[in-house]
Amino acid sequence: MSISSILREAGPSVSTPPQPAIRATGVRRVFGETVALDGVDVMVEPGEIYGFLGPNGAGKTTLVRVLTTLLRPSAGSAVVAGADVVRDTEAVRYRIGVALQEASLDPGQTGRELLDLQASLFAIPRAIARVRVAELISLVDLGDAIDRRVGTYSGGMRRRLDLALALVHDPEVLFLDEPTTGLDPVSRRQIWDEVRRLNREQGLTVFLTTQYLEEADELADRVGIIANGRIVAEGTPDELKRTIGRDVVVAQIEGDVAAARAALEALPDVESVRTAGEELTAVVSDGPAAVPGIAVALNEIAHVRVTQLSFRRPSLDDVFLEVTGARIAGAAAAPAGDPPHTPHNAYPNARAGGSPR
Numbered sequence: 344m345s346i347s348s349i350l351r352e353a354g355p356s357v358s359t360p361p362q363p364a365i366r367a368t369g370v371r372r373v374f375g376e377t378v379a380l381d382g383v384d385v386m387v388e389p390g391e392i393y394g395f396l397g398p399n400g401a402g403k404t405t406l407v408r409v410l411t412t413l414l415r416p417s418a419g420s421a422v423v424a425g426a427d428v429v430r431d432t433e434a435v436r437y438r439i440g441v442a443l444q445e446a447s448l449d450p451g452q453t454g455r456e457l458l459d460l461q462a463s464l465f466a467i468p469r470a471i472a473r474v475r476v477a478e479l480i481s482l483v484d485l486g487d488a489i490d491r492r493v494g495t496y497s498g499g500m501r502r503r504l505d506l507a508l509a510l511v512h513d514p515e516v517l518f519l520d521e522p523t524t525g526l527d528p529v530s531r532r533q534i535w536d537e538v539r540r541l542n543r544e545q546g547l548t549v550f551l552t553t554q555y556l557e558e559a560d561e562l563a564d565r566v567g568i569i570a571n572g573r574i575v576a577e578g579t580p581d582e583l584k585r586t587i588g589r590d591v592v593v594a595q596i597e598g599d600v601a602a603a604r605a606a607l608e609a610l611p612d613v614e615s616v617r618t619a620g621e622e623l624t625a626v627v628s629d630g631p632a633a634v635p636g637i638a639v640a641l642n643e644i645a646h647v648r649v650t651q652l653s654f655r656r657p658s659l660d661d662v663f664l665e666v667t668g669a670r671i672a673g674a675a676a677a678p679a680g681d682p683p684h685t686p687h688n689a690y691p692n693a694r695a696g697g698s699p700r
Contacts, residue, residue, distance in 0.1 A: 364389045364516050364548040365410060369419035372405050379405040381572035382419065387565075389515075392542050392549040394563030394580075396556070396659075398669045402572040403552050404444075404520070410550065411441050411518055424515040437465075440509035440517040442502075444524065450494030454485055454504050457493065461511040479507040482537060499530040506534065510541070516548045517541070523558060535561055556659040566659065570667040580659055587657040587665055588614055590630030592637055594623045598647030606645040610636055617664055624661065630654030 365387035372380040379402045387393045397403040408414040410423055412432045421428045424438035448457060458479060462472035480489050483503040488496065496504065502522065509517060519538070523531040539562065541547045553559055559566050560580050568576040568583075576583060596603055600618055607616045607625050612633045614626045627633040634654055641649050663669075 362389060363387055363422075364391070365393070365421075365423050365550060367406070367410065367419065367421040370406065370409060370416045370421055371418040372402075372409060372414060373417045378572050380409070380416070383569070383572070383574055385567060385574065387548060387550060389548055390542065390546045391564045392538070392551060392562050394559035394566040395550065395552045395569070396559060396566060396663060397569035398667050401569045401667070403569050406569070407518060407520055407550070407552060411439060412436060437512070438515045440512070440514035442505045442509040442517075442519050442522055444521045448493045448501060448505065448508075451492060453492055454483075454489040454496075454507075455480070457504065457508060458511060461508050465512040467512065475511060475513075479510060482510075483507045484533065499526045502526060503530070503534070506537070514547070516550065519549060519551045519553075521552060521554060523553075523555065531555075531558075538562055556663065560659050568663060568666055576662060576666045583659065583662040584657040587661050588626035588628065589657075590627050590633070590654055591657050591661055592625045592627055592630055592633055592652070592654045594625070594637065594641060594649055595651035596621050596623065596641060596647045596649055599645065600647075603641055603645040603647045606640040607637060609644075610640055612636060615665075617668075619664065619669075624664065626657075626661075627654075 363386050365385060367383055367385040370380050370383040370385075371378070381402075383402070383406055385393075385406070395403050395406070405414065409416050410421055410428060412428050412435050415429055423435050426432075426434035426438065428435055452460070455476070458476045459472070462476060467475065483489075483506060485500060485503060488500060493501065493504065502525070506519075506522065522538075523534050526534065535558065538549060538551075542549055549562075551559070551562060563580060565577065565579055566583060567574055576586075578586075594603070594607075600621060600623070603623055604616050604618055607613050607623060610633075612627050612629065614628070616626075617624045625633070625637060631654065634652060638649060638652055641647050
C-alpha cells in the first residue's frame with residue numbers, strides 16, 4: 344500500500360475527480376480597502392508544472408495562501424486535489440505538500456529527526472516511514488549533514504530539507520514558493536532536476552512561484568502572469584514568447600529616452616518599443632536587418648549615445664515586461680495589504696516543515 348493510500352484512509356473522505364488538480368474560479372481576496380485578488384481564474388491539470396509569476400504586490404503570494412488553506416477567499420471558490428479549500432480544508436492539507444518562501448525549521452533538531460517527526464505527524468506506519476525517509480535523504484543529498492542540527496545548515500541546505508519535508512507524505516500537488524531563492528547555481532540546478540524527476544516519474548503536479556524567469560522557462564509546462572490581482576497572460580512559455588514577436592533588439596543609451604523611443608517607434612520595421620530606465624526594447628520581425636536602422640535612428644534622429652546594441656529571441660522577461668510594465672528584480676515581497684508572512688506553524692496541528700497534517 345502506498346503512503347498516499349494510507350493517508351486517504353486516515354484522512355477525511357472526499358471524492359477526488361480526475362481533473363483538474365487545481366481549479367480557482369473568480370477568487371477575490373480583500374484586505375480592508377486593498378484588493379489583493381480581483382476575480383482570479385486558474386486551472387492546473389494533473390501532472391502539470393505551472394509557473395506563477397508576478398511583480399511584487401501583484402497578488403501571487405495571496406493566491407498561494409488561498410490555495411494552501413492559509414487564507415479564506417473573500418469571494419469565489421478553489422478546489423485543490425479534489426477538495427474545496429474552504430469546506431474541505433483538512434482534506435486539502437492531507438493531499439498537498441508546501442514549501443513556502445521561508446523554511447520554518449527547528450534549529451535544535453537534526454534533519455533526520457525532522458523527517459521522522461513529519462512521518463509520525465502523518466501517521467505513516469513506522470516500517471514504511473523508514474523507507475520513505477531513506478528515499479528522501481538520498482533525494483536531498485545532504486550527506487552526513489542529515490544527522491547534524493539544522494541550526495548549522497546553510498540556506499541552501501535548509502531549502503533542500505524543506506523540499507524533502509514537503510514530500511514525506513507523497514502529496515498529489517506540491518506548492519513551491521520561490522524554491523531556489525538564495526541557492527548557488529549548482530544547488531538550483533539540483534532542485535530543478537528533482538522537480539522534473541518527481542513530475543515525470545511520479546506524475547506530481549507542481550504549482551511554482553518564482554522570481555527567476557529562467558526557472559519558469561526551464562520547468563513550467565504553462566505559465567500564468569498576475570498583475571494588480573488579475574491574470575494578465577497565460578500559456579506555455581513558447582506561446583507567450585510568440586505573442587511578443589520574432590526578435591527583440593535591446594539598446595542601452597545615454598540621453599533623452601523619450602526622444603529615443605519616438606525615433607524607434609517611427610521606424611517601419613519596429614512593432615513596439617518598451618523602456619526600462621535607459622534601456623529600450625524594440626520588437627521587430629527581423630533582428631539582424633533592423634539593427635542598422637535602429638542605430639541610425641538613435642544616433643542621428645534622437646541624438647543619444649548608444650552604449651550597447653544587440654538582438655535576441657524573445658524571452659519570458661520580454662513577455663513579463665510587455666504585460667506588466669515591469670521587470671522582475673530581486674526577491675519577492677508580500678503583496679501590498681497582505682498580512683505578514685505566515686510560517687508553516689500557522690496551520691493547526693502543523694508539522695515541522697512542508698505542509699500541514
